[in-house]
Amino acid sequence: MNTNLRFDNTEIAFSQKSSPQLRKAYMLFKIMGSPKLVSLGSNLALFGLKARLPFVSYFIKSTVFQQFCGGINRSDCSELVSNLNHSGVKAILDYSVEGQESDEQYDNKTDSIIESLKTVKCNDGEAFGVFKPTSIGAYSVFENALKEGATDKTKVAFERIRKRYQMVFTEAAKLKVPVLIDAEETWMQDAADLLALEMMSTYNTEEIVVFNTFQMYRHDRLKALNAWIKKGKKNGFKVGAKLVRGAYMEKERERAQKLGYDSPICKDKKATDENFDNAIRMVFEHIDYCGLVVGSHNESSTLLTSSLMKERGVKPGDSRVAFAQLYGMSDQITYNLAAHSYNAIKLIPYGPIRHVLPYLIRRAEENTSVAGQTGRELTLITKELKRRRIL
Numbered sequence: 001m002n003t004n005l006r007f008d009n010t011e012i013a014f015s016q017k018s019s020p021q022l023r024k025a026y027m028l029f030k031i032m033g034s035p036k037l038v039s040l041g042s043n044l045a046l047f048g049l050k051a052r053l054p055f056v057s058y059f060i061k062s063t064v065f066q067q068f069c070g071g072i073n074r075s076d077c078s079e080l081v082s083n084l085n086h087s088g089v090k091a092i093l094d095y096s097v098e099g100q101e102s103d104e105q106y107d108n109k110t111d112s113i114i115e116s117l118k119t120v121k122c123n124d125g126e127a128f129g130v131f132k133p134t135s136i137g138a139y140s141v142f143e144n145a146l147k148e149g150a151t152d153k154t155k156v157a158f159e160r161i162r163k164r165y166q167m168v169f170t171e172a173a174k175l176k177v178p179v180l181i182d183a184e185e186t187w188m189q190d191a192a193d194l195l196a197l198e199m200m201s202t203y204n205t206e207e208i209v210v211f212n213t214f215q216m217y218r219h220d221r222l223k224a225l226n227a228w229i230k231k232g233k234k235n236g237f238k239v240g241a242k243l244v245r246g247a248y249m250e251k252e253r254e255r256a257q258k259l260g261y262d263s264p265i266c267k268d269k270k271a272t273d274e275n276f277d278n279a280i281r282m283v284f285e286h287i288d289y290c291g292l293v294v295g296s297h298n299e300s301s302t303l304l305t306s307s308l309m310k311e312r313g314v315k316p317g318d319s320r321v322a323f324a325q326l327y328g329m330s331d332q333i334t335y336n337l338a339a340h341s342y343n344a345i346k347l348i349p350y351g352p353i354r355h356v357l358p359y360l361i362r363r364a365e366e367n368t369s370v371a372g373q374t375g376r377e378l379t380l381i382t383k384e385l386k387r388r389r390i391l
């Protein structure tokens with residue numbers, strides 16, 4: 001392991017946070033430790049926003065929204081981006097609108113992704129473009145497009161989605177701005193993967209502009225990653241791999257049980273961790289044909305990546321390898337990586353509160369259901385509050 005890199009320096013980790021901000025984060029992570037409170041809060045938030053109760057919106061804005069989102073629009077995030085940049089951390093600004101439903105909305109979203117690529121190009125503080133497949137096409141189309149009985153309407157809608165992908169990546173390739181494609185639930189992911197692979201074969205022949213997300217809590221993803229790398233080597237394109245563990249575990253397991261098929265998720269956390277780390281090892285075996293974004297708050301996987309970089313002679317700032325954490329989580333990893341000149345990135349979602357609510361609920365649940373995570377954040381914040389002598 002790379003012994004120089006450590007994540008216990010809370011002074012570096014929280015240098016951007018004032019003491020009142022830290023105290024607030026402390027309270028928030030304490031509350032999120034309780035599954036009952038998270039479940040109650042999520043239901044109240046969903047109901048309150050639907051009923052347009054103003055105090056609910058205010059409450060969300062001053063708690064979870066402030067912790068995990070950069071603001072309502074891009075300009076709200078600009079001070080945050082420049083503060084991050086000061087510490088050597090780059091940003092990915094993600095307009096996290098979920099639940100769009102019309103072609104007009106998908107076209108608008110495509111235009112806004114393309115516009116954002118131009119901003120990324122001009123702004124040194126931003127590293128990647130990003131989008132979620134179902135933000136530019138209907139969920140049901142992704143779900144049904146590859147099925148044998150897909151209707152003509154679905155096929156036509158899928159063609160429109162393909163065109164939107166092409167528009168995004170034509171611009172990305174022209175500007176040389178890499179773009180991350182998020183991964184979602186397994187039952188829509190095959191169609192999204194098909195498009196991502198097509199885009200890679202067209203646009204990743206020289207620079208890597210297309211990064212697909214591999215959710216390593218899925219036991220079939222290591223094999224898939226291997227197949228993609230092989231295909232890339234054979235056909236002359238590179239594979240951009242964003243590795244994450246995956247955010248929809250409960251939903252995946254519940255559906256598999258309900259419909260009576262084998263769960264696509266690894267049998268336990270240890271198996272997911274091994275799968276994730278093996279994916280990192282696999283990418284490094286083919287590092288000249290791959291780009292890697294390690295999207296994780298896991299210290300051990302981060303250390304493994306840094307030691308493989310050292311072993312393979314990949315320098316910390318090498319453009320082939322980046323580390324990304326979600327805004328509001330694991331500052332000890334992001335800022336300590338940046339302090340050691342690694343490509344350290346914060347993914348910052350933004351958007352109107354009612355649109356980012358599903359994202360916020362996922363973050364709250366992640367910090368509840370994942371053993372250790374809340375403890376980890378709380379322990380670090382507590383340590384820093386004590387270091388500042390305010391706890």
Ligand SMILES: Cc1cc2nc3c(=O)[nH]c(=O)nc-3n(C[C@H](O)[C@H](O)[C@H](O)COP(=O)(O)OP(=O)(O)OC[C@H]3O[C@@H](n4cnc5c(N)ncnc54)[C@H](O)[C@@H]3O)c2cc1C
Nearest residue numbers: 182183244245246247268269272295296297298324325326
């Ligand atoms: C930059 C970035 C981009 C992201 N993009 C996506 C995306 O496109 N799609 C997506 O789905 N998620 C995405 N995520 C969210 C990500 O999946 C979660 O943040 C991540 O799973 C948390 O795990 P971790 O690697 O931080 O490590 P840890 O906190 O060590 O691991 C927690 C994760 O392990 C897995 N796990 C926990 N318990 C079990 C169990 N019993 N059995 C099997 N597995 C278990 C789950 O995936 C859980 O989330 C992204 C995260 C980041 C940082």
